Amino acid sequence: MDNVTWAALALTLTVLGSLYSWWAFRHRGLAPGLRGVAVTLLVPAAWLTGTLSMFTRIATAISQWATTLAFSPQVWVGIGSAALSGLLLVVARAVDHRRPGAGRAGRGELVEGRGAVTGRGTRQVSPGTKPGSRPQAPAHDDEFDDIEELLRRRGIQ
Numbered sequence: 001m002d003n004v005t006w007a008a009l010a011l012t013l014t015v016l017g018s019l020y021s022w023w024a025f026r027h028r029g030l031a032p033g034l035r036g037v038a039v040t041l042l043v044p045a046a047w048l049t050g051t052l053s054m055f056t057r058i059a060t061a062i063s064q065w066a067t068t069l070a071f072s073p074q075v076w077v078g079i080g081s082a083a084l085s086g087l088l089l090v091v092a093r094a095v096d097h098r099r100p101g102a103g104r105a106g107r108g109e110l111v112e113g114r115g116a117v118t119g120r121g122t123r124q125v126s127p128g129t130k131p132g133s134r135p136q137a138p139a140h141d142d143e144f145d146d147i148e149e150l151l152r153r154r155g156i157q
Helices: 003-027 030-049 051-071 073-098 142-153
Strands: none
Touching (some): 003 051
C-alpha cells in the first residue's frame, strides 16, 4: 500500500478511537475516557513511525504461515515425523527401564565392592578380586549396624 492509503487508514482509526473516547468519557468517567485517548493516539504514532505497515507485514506473514501449515501435505508429513520421533524416544526409554538389571550396574559400570554386570547377566570380576571368591562387603557404618542387627533378629537378612 502507498503512503496515502496508510494515512487514510490511520485517520479512520483515529476518528473511530476519538468517538469511542468521547463516549467512554461521557458514560463511564474520566479514567476510561483517558484510556481511550491513549489507545487512539497509538494509531497516528504507528503511522508516523512506519510501524503500522510493519504490523501489517507481520500479520500477513503469520497468516500465510498458518495457511501453509494447515493446507500443506509436506508440513503435515514433517509434523508426523516429529511426532513419530518423539514417540520412538519415549518407547525406547520405557523398553530400557523394563529390561532386568537396567540400573547403572546393568550397563556394565563398576559398582563399589562388586563386579560389573554385563548385558547377559554374567558378572565380570573387579580388578583386585580373585575369580570364584565372594566380593568383599563394604565397610560397616555404625548407623547401619543397628538396622542390620534388627533385620537379622527377624530373619529378614
